[in-house]
Amino acid sequence: MPIGDAYLDDSLMGVVGAWPATGAVYAFWSADPTLADDPTSVEVDLSVAGLTNPDFDPAGWSAADGAAATTAALSLGTSTGALDDVGAYWGIKDSTGALVYSDDIADADQIVVTDSGTTVSFTPSLTFGAA
DSSP: OOOOHHHHHHHHHHHHHHSOSSSOEEEEESSOTTTSSSGGGGBOOGGGGTOOOOBOOGGGEEEETTEEEESSOEEEEEOSSOOSSOBOEEEEEOTTSOEEEEEEOOGGGOBOOOSTTOEEEEOOEEESSOO
């Protein structure tokens, strides 16, 4: 039985609220990090293109209509070169580097940087089933 609409948004914010409140960062992977023997082996190294992994801020999230998302796009910066890999998955890593959450990125929104001067931003979101 699906969860009632009145509680769906609260449930989503409960998931976000369970993520680390301090010291966590957003990260990106070229393949599903939960299927890799070592998630760092598929992590996209943003620094090769002069980009940075933004800090995670649970206060920057809100939920409405069965979806939760950051209230503003996250800036990864402006590239100084190309990325070696495509960011096809996004997630949260805690202050120890442990994976807290990950999800795939729709093809049209994947992190692709082929040269310098590319301004990169990303707006992560999550849903429970059909919204």
